[in-house]
Amino acid sequence: xxxxxxxxxxxxxxxxxxxxxxxxxxxxxxxxxxxxxxxxxxxxxxxxxxxxxxxxxxxxxxxxxxxxxxxxxxxx
Amino acid sequence: xxxxxxxxxxxxxxxxxxxxxxxxxxxxxxxxxxxxxxxxxxxxxxxxxxxxxxxxxxxxxxxxxxxxxxxxxxxxxxxxxxxxxxxxxxxxxxxxxxxxxxxxxxxxxxxxxxxxxxxxxxxxxxxxxxxxxxxxxxxxxxxxxxxxxxxxxxxxxxxxxxxxxxxxxxxxxxxxxxxxxxxxxxxxxxxxxxxxxxxxxxxxxxxxxxxxxxxxxxxxxxxxxxxxxxxxxxxxxxxxxxxxxxxxxxxxxxxxxxxxxxxxxxxxxxxxxxxxxxxxxxxxxxxxxxxxxxxxxxxxxxxxxxxxxxxxxxxxxxxxxxxxxxxxxxxxxxxxxxxxxxxxxxxxxxxxxxxxxxxxxxxxxxxxxxxxxxxxxxx
Numbered sequence: 462x463x464x465x466x467x468x469x470x471x472x473x474x475x476x477x478x479x480x481x482x483x484x485x486x487x488x489x490x491x492x493x494x495x496x497x498x499x500x501x502x503x504x505x506x507x508x509x510x511x512x513x514x515x516x517x518x519x520x521x522x523x524x525x526x527x528x529x530x531x532x533x534x535x536x537x
Numbered sequence: 538x539x540x541x542x543x544x545x546x547x548x549x550x551x552x553x554x555x556x557x558x559x560x561x562x563x564x565x566x567x568x569x570x571x572x573x574x575x576x577x578x579x580x581x582x583x584x585x586x587x588x589x590x591x592x593x594x595x596x597x598x599x600x601x602x603x604x605x606x607x608x609x610x611x612x613x614x615x616x617x618x619x620x621x622x623x624x625x626x627x628x629x630x631x632x633x634x635x636x637x638x639x640x641x642x643x644x645x646x647x648x649x650x651x652x653x654x655x656x657x658x659x660x661x662x663x664x665x666x667x668x669x670x671x672x673x674x675x676x677x678x679x680x681x682x683x684x685x686x687x688x689x690x691x692x693x694x695x696x697x698x699x700x701x702x703x704x705x706x707x708x709x710x711x712x713x714x715x716x717x718x719x720x721x722x723x724x725x726x727x728x729x730x731x732x733x734x735x736x737x738x739x740x741x742x743x744x745x746x747x748x749x750x751x752x753x754x755x756x757x758x759x760x761x762x763x764x765x766x767x768x769x770x771x772x773x774x775x776x777x778x779x780x781x782x783x784x785x786x787x788x789x790x791x792x793x794x795x796x797x798x799x800x801x802x803x804x805x806x807x808x809x810x811x812x813x814x815x816x817x818x819x820x821x822x823x824x825x826x827x828x829x830x831x832x833x834x835x836x837x838x839x840x841x842x843x844x845x846x847x848x849x850x851x852x853x854x855x856x857x858x859x860x861x862x863x864x865x866x867x868x869x870x871x872x873x874x875x876x877x878x879x880x881x882x883x884x885x886x887x888x889x890x891x892x893x894x895x896x897x898x899x900x901x902x903x904x905x906x907x908x909x910x911x912x913x914x915x916x
Contacts, residue, residue: 473830474882476733481830484693488801515771
């Protein structure tokens with residue numbers, strides 16, 4: 462498993478955290494992980510919902526002081 | 538002598554090179570600075586114009602000029618693409634076997650379409666993100682007698698508002714052709730709303746509903762069957778189509794992916810304010826090539842280029858950086874019915890597009906002509 466990739470999408474208006482996550486998932490190997498940082502309020506629910514729908518693995522979801530940190534593993 | 542090497546002759550590279558030529562006019566003339574641009578092509582394409590080419594609003598020749606004519610005469614220009622970039626040594630090797638060394642490097646190699654990464658997409662779908670693609674789609678649309686059109690969007694892609702624009706303009710076009718009542722437009726998008734920017738989605742969703750345009754969000758393309766004419770998502774939805782128009786997934790250039798450490802997908806790791814290649818202070822990344830979580834758009838390239846011009850010229854003249862990039866992006870949005878809007882934002886100001894007007898649409902058409910002044914570093 463490669464080193465976890467970081468997407469710091471705090472303050473990112475476009476294309477936004479979800480699109481950045483989707484794009485990065487295509488570039489990593491199955492089993493590799495991405496940590497997504499986002500202060501967009503929808504991200505905390507959008508990412509877990511989408512992961513469940515598509516079949517990727519949500520490793521963790523943590524609320525920090527001013528943002529969310531989500532770790533997703535590519536499952537397929 | 539200070540040598541500046543710009544890799545890439547598209548919008549970003551041209552604005553950087555020409556901007557530096559203007560700022561370093563004295564240094565270029567007295568020979569203490571030299572600017573070189575290397576590119577894979579001798580032509581410069583105004584990419585936002587491809588949307589208009591698709592609907593026959595412009596001709597191909599209006600969108601293309603010789604790259605040599607865009608660049609300041611004093612800039613050395615070679616049509617000789619980079620095959621290896623050594624950011625540590627600040628040296629580039631090119632296809633012809635030449636090497637270029639420099640004191641400041643700007644990597645502005647842009648992005649490329651990779652529809653082949655989705656099974657069946659290249660075979661089954663049209664796209665308007667190239668001259669050939671736009672012309673082929675133009676000809677197909679002229680002959681279209683009605684049916685189900687799917688406008689399919691994949692991540693990542695450049696020109697974030699283009700999906701909304703093509704859909705709105707397509708609706709107009711089908712109406713003008715008299716086949717709108719025999720057609721259905723279905724718009725698919727990767728995230729859970731019709732556009733990544735919430736304010737744009739807030740405008741577009743009710744507008745689509747008013748126009749009878751259907752949408753399927755959370756749709757990430759898994760495969761296309763060009764024979765059965767179906768498109769299927771990772772989320773398990775399959776749609777039929779008579780005509781499939783895609784905004785295909787993109788990647789950065791292979792040379793960037795192969796040469797730069799950490800450049801997954803060909804997107805170079807970039808400091809979001811300084812625009813340095815991460816870990817460097819004399820190698821800059823500009824335009825689509827960055828991995829910054831920001832729009833891959835012409836305006837992004839333009840504002841980043843302006844920042845790099847100010848910084849490199851300040852480094853040469855005064856030994857210090859001038860300013861940070863503030864994340865500014867400004868995009869016109871063609872909304873159909875000869876109307877348009879625009880959206881701008883930066884790292885600290887969120888987007889807040891206005892309602893569409895005819896005046897903004899006309900200004901966009903005017904900008905399409907004025908673009909060449911931007912490419913020459915004058916606007």
